[in-house]
């Protein structure tokens with residue numbers, strides 16, 4: 552039987568960040584992931600500077616063998632509406648490929664990796680967990696994303712009653728001809744909101760790779776909205792005519808829109824498993840990384856006593872960082888007000904820069920985690 556101080560289920564940014572920090576404190580960490588890495592993850596691959604800071608990423612070193620696309624501008628607007636370009640004096644975000652980024656973080660964490668291994672069973676004997684009948688540990692971290700089996704163990708009704716965001720995207724390497732036809736600039740991602748403001752589509756070029764997708768609250772009308780969005784991009788001549796039609800979908804929860812229990816004796820959830828993505832933008836990598844690091848600090852402070860009251864610092868600090876949970880309706884502004892606002896405001900340069908970009912997407916008002 553293998554033993555470890557902490558077992559982490561899931562090797563995405565939440566799990567690997569938590570493992571990395573715990574290893575720095577000398578803890579024996581085993582990380583289990585059902586996939587073999589490098590693996591892909593359905594994602595646009597946009598990270599904000601707070602992620603680079605929290606992970607202490609050496610961007611020069613990272614970019615030597617991987618895609619790290621600096622972003623210095625955005626085109627924003629309504630689908631079929633007027634668009635606005637906002638430029639910044641230097642990089643305000645980066646584009647990464649999740650297959651590279653997640654693998655880099657996982658290998659760097661120096662956790663003991665059990666890849667290609669699904670969490671199948673979780674039993675408790677006294678204060679010890681027995682995982683898959685093969686590993687014993689006093690503490691389990693659920694970092695398995697939206698459908699995390701540890702979240703289910705804590706009572707989450709996965710996919711049933713939760714108001715999730717659903718999204719679809721495609722990422723592909725463009726041929727030289729597609730590259731020549733594509734008018735999306737690599738330093739200028741494009742974001743276009745649905746008329747009801749319940750979601751938005753993006754078109755994001757990272758070197759020779761193009762990522763196109765759309766995410767919305769709920770799963771009603773996602774395929775139609777995505778089809779309409781791609782038609783709109785083609786009509787405007789933004790993307791090549793012959794993009795692949797195999798879009799991949801995934802779901803996740805926005806912070807404050809979920810009722811998942813985050814903590815119990817000897818177990819806690821981080822990242823998408825905990826439902827932490829920013830409600831305005833759907834950015835989930837930053838909260839995944841930050842929650843992994845915040846959890847690691849709370850675990851170290853708890854000594855080896857992992858009763859839930861000893862780990863309470865974790866949800867308390869999450870709340871202090873991301874704010875009190877908002878109503879679980881999924882809609883912060885009534886529908887008709889949204890559509891009036893959309894038409895009037897999204898075409899305004901001031902609104903695009905100060906509200907949509909600086910506040911909703913870049914969170915410029917919230918400094919990175921120290």
Ligand SMILES: Cc1cc2nc3c(=O)[nH]c(=O)nc-3n(C[C@H](O)[C@H](O)[C@H](O)COP(=O)(O)OP(=O)(O)OC[C@H]3O[C@@H](n4cnc5c(N)ncnc54)[C@H](O)[C@@H]3O)c2cc1C
Pocket residue numbers: 560561562563564565566583584585586592593594595596597598668669670694695696697698699700718719720764766800801802803821822823824828833834835836837839
């Ligand atoms: C279409 C789309 C676009 C997005 N674009 C962005 C973006 O541009 N920027 C951004 O910040 N966020 C984006 N997000 C959100 C972001 O992808 C997630 O918030 C982020 O990946 C959460 O990280 P995580 O580590 O919590 O989970 P994940 O990255 O989902 O990792 C979970 C891991 O757990 C493993 N796992 C799952 N089940 C099991 C099991 N039973 N046993 C063992 N292992 C298991 C999986 O294999 C996976 O490796 C996007 C999401 C979608 C759907």
